[in-house]
Amino acid sequence: MEEFDYEEVVKATENFNPRKMIGKGSHGVVYEGVVVKDSIKRMVAIKKPSEGLEDNSKLENEIQVLTSLGQNPHVVNLIGTTRYDKNKKKLIVMDLMANGTLHDMLHENKTPPTWPKRVEMAMQIARSVQFLHGEKPVVIHRDIKSSNILFDSQWNAKLADFGLAVRGVDSLSQPAGTIGYLDPCYTTPDKLSTKNDIFSFGVVLLEMVSGRKAIDVCKTPSSLVEWAMRLIEQKLFKEICDGRVAVPDNMVATVSYLLRCAARCVSENEDERPSARDVVLGMERCFVERVSRFLPSWKCVLVWLRKKIVISVGVQSHERRIRCIAEEEGEEDDAVSSANKVSITIRQVLAHVTFDSHEFNCCQTVSHQTRFGQ
Known part of the structure; x- marks a missing residue:
């Protein structure tokens, strides 16, 4: 956890400009801002106690709890804190959640x-x-x-x-x-x-x-x-x-x-x-x-793919690619003659498939007659 200078936070929020306010709760106000670390700009959210609120215990509690937690992708990440008055009250600096609540x-x-x-x-x-x-x-x-x-x-x-x-x-x-x-x-x-x-x-x-x-x-x-x-x-x-x-x-x-x-x-x-x-x-x-x-069964998938696969690179591009490899290995004739026998992985197949929605739906084994409560 980083310790920010109070002046840095003031600059990041334009002196806590009301235009920068993005949230307000019972015990704190949240502002968005930009801090610079190692020449890299980072968008952050800064929470400070609400005006006139003497009790800073909830904000202190939030710092303690977040500090004790490990990183988790489903919890807002605490970046650091800063002290802002003679009573050593703290502000919280967190990752900015850009898309609201x-x-x-x-x-x-x-x-x-x-x-x-x-x-x-x-x-x-x-x-x-x-x-x-x-x-x-x-x-x-x-x-x-x-x-x-x-x-x-x-x-x-x-x-x-x-x-x-x-x-x-x-x-x-x-x-x-x-x-x-x-x-x-x-x-x-x-x-x-x-x-x-x-x-x-x-x-x-x-x-x-x-x-x-x-x-x-x-x-x-x-x-x-x-x-x-x-x-x-x-x-x-x-x-x-x-x-x-x-x-x-x-x-x-x-x-x-x-x-x-x-x-x-x-x-x-x-x-x-x-x-x-x-x-x-x-x-x-x-x-x-x-x-x-x-999902259709694998058997259905394979039958369907055999008919409907569309590979974005054609036979000629396969030939060109194989020719280059063959020239390096000195086996050009044999390689070109096997151009139509190039094997591809399932991942490559699925990456180049063009789907026909009607035929795909025909492969589904579950009817769309499902109703609530059944």
Whole structure:
């Protein structure tokens, strides 16, 4: 972890210019900026305490937790810190998440995410929780919500904001979190456990599938969990799905699985909630099975490829390439005569295949008659 000069951070944010502000929470304000290290410019996010906030404990806690964590592709990376006043309070310098939050993607952007993207995000978020819960001692985030899930420049989802996180099961920590995502079972300090995070993750899953906010006072019931659980119990999965984007036939079963998983995560009975590891393994198993069912058999592939392969380099280019090799080895005649017997790997074949969608669909062994709940 690097230690930055305060003047360097001030310059990077243009003296914390409001135009540079990209986020604001209960205990901190986040600015984007550019720092220079070894003549290399790097885009960063800089978090400082909110104006007038005397209590800097949440920011200090975030630094301690992030410092203790190893690198993980699904958690926002801490780059360094800087001290900024006589009381030695610190600012946090992190990787810039250039593409905003999951909350914005679901509720603010004009174009809602596709279903394949939602499935990918679900897996990435589940893996971030698994990573935290696999630490020794365990890390409990306590504030998993859509506005704390950020996207990097490649649109990978990462968990952020560790101001409320705790290392180990601290029975002295007062319950904390965000209404709508907060586990209703977490009412006293001794109720702290990883299952609190699992509940919040379940709410995020429901939010991603439905496109509805965790709490929406304009709707009845206002609670996403209450509304969704009624429909899940009746197996009305389609009624929950975000109506702005139609669910493709070949993803119906996968989305149904996500809803059933979410229902287990938000169960009133903590013992029925899965671990983060079980969530990840279940998702992987579901997704792999669905993909394999929709892939044609190898026999079908080989028959189909025999008819439809189109190699971008023709026979003449093969001849030219072989002639060059042959000239070096002094075997030109034999090499050219075998130009039509050049062997290629499966990877090369697939890299040059031109697909005919009608014929490919004919190879599929699973019908598109699948429906929700089946």
